[in-house]
Amino acid sequence: MESADRNHIENQVESMNENRIESLLENLASARILVVGDVMLDQYWIGDAKRISPEAPVPVIAVQEEEERIGGAGNVARNITALDGVCTLLGIVGQDQAGRSCEKIASDANINTALEYDGTIKTTVKLRVISKNQQLLRLDFENSPSAKALAAILDQYRHLIKRHDAVILSDYGKGGLAQIESLIEVAKENGKPVFIDPKGSDYSVYRGAAMITPNLVEFESVAGVVQGEQDLETKANSLIKQYDLNQLLVTLSDQGMKLFDAKTEAIHVPARSREVYDVSGAGDTVIAVMAMALSAGLPHAVGMELANSAAGVVISKLGAATASRHELSAAFTKDYRS
Template identity: 35%
Template sequence: MIGDAMLDRYVDGAVNRISPEAPIPVLQVRQDRSVAGGAANAAVNIAALGAHTTLIASWAPDASGRELDRILAEAGVVSARIRRGDAPTIEKLRVVAGQQQIVRLDREDTTALDGDGADDVIAALASALDERSRATAVVISDYAKGMLDAELVARIVDVAQRHSVPVIVDPKSDDIAKYRGAAVVKPNFAEASQMAGLAATAPDEESLDVIARRLLVDGIGALAVSLSAIGVEVIEAHSRTRIPTRARLVSDVSGAGDSMIAGIAVGLASGMTILQAVQVGNMAAGIACGRPGTAVVTAADLLNELLVESAPEDRPGTIEDWDELSQLVAVEKAAGKRVVFANGVFDLLHAGHVSLLKEARGLGDVLVVGVNSDASTSRLKGPSRPLQPQADRMAVLDAVRYVDFVTVFEQDTPRELIRAIQPDVIVKGSDYRPDEVVGGDDAKAWGGTVHIVSLLDGVSTTRLSQGQQVRRG
């Protein structure tokens, strides 16, 4: 992440009267807080999405700069601070009454970065790219505060291209040519109109056609034009795609662009197509708009949004990767949901299994089912089992309406799986006593419980496999 870093300060409170000294509101201060702003906020958002992040930017070793150092360190962002003469750390102070900003105070010096500073940027970038061992991306966050002139942007793009790394740009210049070589340029509609020389006030088809024709010049891979509540227009060489934004109550648009650029960058670095990456960015921006102030959107936030938006058939019901499953379970817990866990071989799914799963699901909001692997089943049941391979057993369970997630474990018991997802309730059949349930003692450590479910008499996979008829009164 390369760009104009700043500190965003918020003084929050309530206004109950007008000053007797002048016709101005009196704010009763409740909170004074600081967050990363500008390119620093984008860097913090990228780190929150799980990516290793290096910020190359200029800020001063003053009080605001030291506060920014602290915020970046806590977020896990690696900092490469570049000197820009005697310019102080850029600071924006917003005074907020309730949900309404009543005044903003900016402290900034937009003196341009000198030649030595530009060389330091390129050296820091080259070093970061030389050290990379996994896929990455370079983000240019241009706030027109003196950090990035056209020559430095061209040098950054050149270094990135020599390392075969895509460049994503959040622009502020009137000249699109400044960003030649970028894989994606993400202006909002007003910025795109200005670059295209338009006086348009609304994103109609005619104005978007002009923007596409004038801004998608040679060397620019794609445009992602933010249309606020309407969504994002993704303009590529031979296509245009509108990505809508889910309707929500907008609290504050501060920092939404930083969240979007973070989502696009992490998406591209993860191997997504441009369209897929912009969809992630658009989702992140929507979440940020629903929060007051300059917000940070996490990977868990995105997972939760995906779960909310996805149809039941699109939810990732069968998950063998425990890390991925743990993240999804954590998202459900963060949303206040109660997670229940059950396990077994489930070789031939029968009425007894369904009865247990139904009761288990009634104990919470999310049911995770752990299935013994084929090898684990053979050790437990003998060499003639399982009758069905684990993939088939998992697929059948995934189709049961009471089950939310299905996973598999290779061990003889599900203890390690239980420790990985930390369910609120562990369910077993009445052929177990509570003190015999694997993971029960572990669950106590995080406040979990064990629940014993009554089993149906005379129903088992063994009886079914031997062709024995089950009769119940």
């Protein structure tokens, strides 16, 4: 972030009392976001590894706890409702127990669901085996949805988009966004900004989006290896022009995040010191908060600071997690006053 911008925001936050901070978060919660993309079930088997198997040189896990969370686009939606925002989740699941679990978990998290049940597939599941807070193994069960289910999603999308302020397309490369160009076009026809968490190296499918939010590895897979700050800016502005993007937000791990806009100077928000527990899902948090902040009319720099603080909360937790409104309030205040 440019120093003048940062000083201005720091001065604003420094003068805030608890009521004013809550007013800011109330603004954030006014957003109505439609999340579309790859919905999956995250399963966690947690236990102790106290011995090695006599059958092979691998640890034996005595499973003591099992947990299920909604993942992928579902985790983006969960981040929105955790901050009291209004969210509808649109995606495809199988006609199986995992699909029903996704529906229930989403409903319990106050997410409005518009899930399409596809009888030709099984719900995408990621099963993680964990011991002493360390992930030892991940098993993925996945397949692509049918053309019929994708068509049904597009039909629902045309109706749902009118009731929302913005769209997040959460692309995990599982096939749920096979018609992404059509989704972007419908959003533009309805005057709704599209925020995209990208996947893969073909950004041509994201043409016309309001904002895409790759991490540095994802960015380099498209633009090439970055050699310093100036090269990052040059490559980012080139992608913005090439793919007709409004903005590009690159998350830079321990270097924070940087927002590029063809019309204004770049904004950089440095990372705050955190105890990193698990970075999985931090990207979901960033795009959720940015879409909420901009939909609520907050300045880009303030949205980035809120996203930065929320991501800091999330990486201190195990697995794909969320930041509650109370946690974000405390972290945001601490980040500015530390």
